[in-house]
Amino acid sequence: MRALTGTRRLARLVLRRDRVRLAIWILGTPLLGYALAGSVAGVYPDEAARQGYATTSASSLVARAFNGPIAGTDLGAVVVAETYVTLALIVALVSTFAVTRHTRQDEETGRAELLGASVVGRYAPLTAALLVVVAANVLAAALLALAFAGAGLPLAGSVAGTAAVGGVGVAFTAIAAVTAQLSVTARGANALAAAAVGLAFVLRAAGDVLGEQSAGGTRVASAWPSWLSPLGWGNQVRAFEGERWWVLALPVALLIAGVTSAYALAERRDQGAGLVAPRRGPASATARLLSPVGLAWRMQRGTLLGWAVGVAVLGLSMGVAGDEFNAMIEQNPAAAEAINAMGGGANLIDAYLTAMLGLFALTIGAYVVQALLRVRGDESDGVLEAALATAVSRSRWLGTQVLAATVGALALLLIAGLTTGLGYGLVTGDPLGEAAALAGAALLRLPALLVVAGVVTALFGLLPRWSVVLSWTALLVFLLLGQLGAVLELPQAALNLSPYTHVPAVPAVDPAVLPLVLLAGVAAVFLAAGVAAFRHRDVPS
Incomplete structure (x- = not known):
């Protein structure tokens, strides 16, 4: 042979x-x-x-x-x-x-x-x-x-x-x-x-x-x-x-x-x-690994740390570049119009910062998808079946994974806002004030990421075999609609399919509570559907 x-x-x-x-x-x-x-x-x-x-x-x-x-x-x-x-x-x-x-x-x-x-x-x-x-x-x-x-x-x-x-x-x-x-x-x-x-x-x-x-x-x-x-x-x-x-x-x-x-x-x-050669671990596990929360943190911490470093470096770079980009787009009316379409405001620097926070939210959406799709990998590898053989219910196990991904997304949003604000503040002379303002603006993107988490969870519960492909496809659609839809002048009905479309464009505009509440409600519906479907379907061995 x-x-x-x-x-x-x-x-x-x-x-x-x-x-x-x-x-x-x-x-x-x-x-x-x-x-x-x-x-x-x-x-x-x-x-x-x-x-x-x-x-x-x-x-x-x-x-x-x-x-x-x-x-x-x-x-x-x-x-x-x-x-x-x-x-x-x-x-x-x-x-x-x-x-x-x-x-x-x-x-x-x-x-x-x-x-x-x-x-x-x-x-x-x-x-x-x-x-x-x-x-x-x-x-x-x-x-x-x-x-x-x-x-x-x-x-x-x-x-x-x-x-x-x-x-x-x-x-x-x-x-x-x-x-x-x-x-x-x-x-x-x-x-x-x-x-x-x-x-x-x-x-x-x-x-x-x-x-x-x-x-x-x-x-x-x-x-x-x-x-x-x-x-x-x-x-x-x-x-x-x-x-x-x-x-x-x-x-x-x-x-x-x-x-x-x-x-x-x-x-x-x-x-x-x-x-x-793989690194040899300790002979016995710590007590916190006996709980689903501790195990989820142990599995996610390396990935989250890598994402945090990347987001921090990029955020600081984007903040420092704020004035430079402002000067660039001021010289080009068409570019300024495109930034305004993405950022949603007439003030160029606020529109720029809003657009950057929107891009961070979309990027962190990839982390949410990656973190939650680990559950599909655990199911395919047989790890899930072993975990469910213990005194852990399906709802608790899946809910813990969603919680870990959500907390990770919250941390990354906070890092993105703080570092972007810090970088821009170093240029303007008010690093603490800008960091606090943009951190709050970044956290307003969390409901959109909850919708992403809900979509992935629903796909995992309802269509496990197709969940990986469909989850990444959904995120790509959100990317195209949320960031390029306005520039490409797509109809509003299409733009509304992306949860990022409904996030208030802070700091370019004043925050609004109702869209965030509605996004949280949509996320809850998707999460509930995913958990319910997972509770009633087979887990392959």
Whole structure:
């Protein structure tokens, strides 16, 4: 039997298992890209507007760090500057999670051992996962190119820009193949891959901040750290501005190196084991782990700490950049109008701060989904069945998980408001006052996150097999409606489907109590439906 025997059949199995996820990924990426490209074209419709954007972006260190370098005043260059980092981060994370799910997670659950008992080569499971994920990246990039071209951008630049996005997915597919060999758990492999994404973002940001602005002031040449980052490679393609096609060979080279390394590492370990030995825990558990609350905290604290650090750093950065962004959007009426649409106020800086708090609330919604979907993982792994065999009711167990996710979301909102206010206050001279004001404004977003928690809980109780896909899909819909709906001028009936739409846009406007009470009521209905359905359905063993 050869090492790749059974690869084709396993690839078909991966396609069968992930058919819904792949469809959302492959179709959702170009749809999101088309919406973003259309909104950017509306905000910067003429050469004068794009000239102002390019000049301010090239001179702003914050804009370079978060959006990347600008490559001229062409509409396509502005679209790339506004959309590349967002799309690249999405495909990077989706690619790593997909590879881990069909490699390390299969080993962790014992599925790989069952497959290995048949006529399957040692490298077949990893190769099948890589083939499917790479093909998904290529197909999503091709459709994204058509979407950009459909939005009125030149075809050559569209292909180059979207190939750069697909190249990021391919590069992190290779990185995930290696991390899957290192960690003994899927959670650990995903954490290592996510850390690689974070490091790549930092290197790219450092290279762009240290880059040189052109004599005309509308272009930035990145410094050497960007070349160390797969995220930075995409910017170096220079789509819509003298495309450098040879840069696209770098992700391919990394893929070859990563796959070769993963094969070599797979030879050095046993089935189900990892090259990094798991840390040995204490011989006996502490008393607090005997309760569902203590166990939920123990399982969530590492994830919550990572989220807290990320939110704090980003919040402080966004607060410090408040005055700079205010100056940027004041020079562009169309950009100011877009910020006002997202923030809901006439005062530009208040609208900016409101928009930032809204983005934090949407981001923290991802934490809520991630935390609550752990219950589905526990059910699939058999952990839930063991927990329910003790003197713990279903309602208490699920309610504890919801409580832990809600408290974590509350803490993250508080951190987001405090750090954003502190950063802005350091610029204005009133750090304590701004921190207190924005902390209160951030906490007003909690009812919307309760609705997110309620939706996930209801899906877990009513449709457990589909809960993972539908939960992330719901959050993506909330993202598109809550943040881009007003910019895209969608009908109000569509905007009302997002709970974030109903949150008062504080500090841009005065707070209102009724919408928050209604959101809390909707959340209670969803939570009650989820708990009731969970109490009456089977728990697979």
